[in-house]
Amino acid sequence: MPILLQRPFTAISLALALTIAGGGAALAQKKYDTGAGDTEIKIGNIVPYSGPASAYGTVGKVMGAVFSKVNDEGGIKRRKVNFISYDDAYSPPKAVEQARRLIESDEVLLLFGTLGTASNTAIQKYVNGKKVPQLFVATGATKWNDPKNFPWTMGWLPSYQSEAHIYAKYLLKEKPAAKIAVLYQNDDMGKDYLKGLKDGLASDPKRIVAEESYEVAEPTIDSHVVRLKSASPDVIIFFTTPKFGAQAIKKLGEMSWKPLTIICNVSASTATVMRPAGLENSQGVISTSYAKDASDPQWTDDAGVKNYRALLAKYLPEVNPADASAMTGYNMATTMVEVLRRSGDDLTRANIMKQASSLKQFPQEGLLPGVTITTGPDDFQPIEQLQLMQFKGERWQLFGEVISGELGN
Structure with missing residues (x-):
């Protein structure tokens, strides 16, 4: 039977063992800031x-x-x-x-x-x-x-500017002579969208023939939509939050006015905007998406x-x-x-x-x-791709390719 010889556990070996153990403990050490803990x-x-x-x-x-x-x-x-x-x-x-x-x-x-x-x-x-x-x-x-x-x-x-830039690209290609009217929320959101649109239309800024802003505290934006109609635009763009997006699309229907209509992604919900606005009024509206629509078959x-x-x-x-x-x-x-x-x-x-x-x-x-x-x-901008979509029947339908909305592209 072989005999196993054990070497003395020297000071060097002990030091090495402690170093390894200490390193392992350091690697396994948990680090917390306020608001976090073990549980x-x-x-x-x-x-x-x-x-x-x-x-x-x-x-x-x-x-x-x-x-x-x-x-x-x-x-x-x-x-x-x-x-x-x-x-x-x-x-x-x-x-x-x-x-x-x-x-x-x-x-x-x-x-x-x-x-x-x-x-x-x-x-x-x-x-x-x-x-x-x-x-x-x-x-x-x-x-x-x-x-x-x-x-x-x-x-x-x-980004709102990137999204609006995509609308500008679409209009320059598909509606090169169309006159455009814009309704936007008078805050950083609405102004960001408007800037993106204007930057995208920089080669032909006179395409925008009317602008109306509304305050978030207003009960209705109907009067703004009426004023925009007086400019006889071919395209109307709504940079709004959901409540006002639904009001705007519904008002177009009540006026029997059928311009090409674009609504921003943040107000493109089928459940909270398009249906309340009336499915008949929502037909043909264009927006963009980056997420799946759970109602889409x-x-x-x-x-x-x-x-x-x-x-x-x-x-x-x-x-x-x-x-x-x-x-x-x-x-x-x-x-x-x-x-x-x-x-x-x-x-x-x-x-x-x-x-x-x-x-x-x-x-x-x-x-x-x-x-x-x-x-x-x-680069703190996680998502920079979107796809155009149009409302048909009871839901949005995607069209075209996924587009990079990165500014400058």
């Missing part, structure tokens, strides 16, 4: 559940449902997501109040999916001063892609849409799957879950921003084929 991740959110943009409240509800599902399935590395969502009624001062409450009282790790251009503008400097991630804001303003000056703020939606057997429908059926049966805001909330929240998973046990605010800015062609299951999420340390 919980606190996430703050602000959405207009009331007020003139309350149709967007669905976004926050579906986000919450996604996190509930994650928690029911064991959480993220056994940590439950504590999703704290407050109403700001689409009011910037209220948004500031709620942001302070979330960061200073609730002590959240990060803000996620805060909705509205004006509201996010109101809190951006404060949040960046606190070095709290303001991640995947639910607004397409171009300003969210500014990592140099606001390294803690990142958008998610395609082509996605009946699509795995991503099936997962989306199953989530709503279990957690929010009262929400219509055809509501584009519901799909937006679903896609944004599943992106956030991916970032948290990639962050592992390093749940520091700096690492979360690092992971959020390191997404490479992430194939979000609710996005259209060919549309992926890509970010980098110098």
Whole structure:
């Protein structure tokens, strides 16, 4: 029987063993900032559940449902997501109040999916001063892609300027002589859209023959639509939020006025805009999309849409799957879950921003084929592709190719 000779455990061997053990412990060490721990991740959110943009409240509800599902399935590395969502009624001062409450009282790790251009503008400097991630804001303003000056703020939606640039490309090609009228919301959102359109039409700026802006506090925009008609445009473009988009399309029908009509993506919901406006009035309206429409038969057997429908059926049966805001909330929240998973046990605010800015062609299951999420340390614009669509019958129908809406292209 062989004899195993044991060598003396020298001081050098002991030192080496301790070094290896210490290194392993360092590698396994968990890192937390305020709002994170072994059992919980606190996430703050602000959405207009009331007020003139309350149709967007669905976004926050579906986000919450996604996190509930994650928690029911064991959480993220056994940590439950504590999703704290407050109403700001689409009011910037209220948004500031709620942001302070979330960061200073609730002590959240990060803000996620805060909705509205004006509201996010109101809190951006404060949040960046606190070095709290303001991640995947639910607004397409171009300003969210500014990592140099606001390294803690990142958008998610395609930028409004990029989207409007696509409409300009379409009109220059398909309607080269058409006169254009524009109705836009008199805030950062509407002005961003308008700038994108004008930049896209820079070669022929006189094409825009009329502009009307409205205030979000106005009960109706009917008078603005009437004034635009007096300019006899061939094309009318609505850069509005859902309530006013539905009013505008309905008013066109009441006036028996049939110009080529374009409505921005944020107001292209079948459930909250097109149906309330009247299906007969909505025929032929053009918009863009980057996400799947759950009411479209082509996605009946699509795995991503099936997962989306199953989530709503279990957690929010009262929400219509055809509501584009519901799909937006679903896609944004599943992106956030991916970032948290990639962050592992390093749940520091700096690492979360690092992971959020390191997404490479992430194939979000609710996005259209060919549309992926890509970010980098110098590019905080996750989605830059869209596809044109037209409303026919009871739903939107996609046409053309997926187009890069990146400004300058």
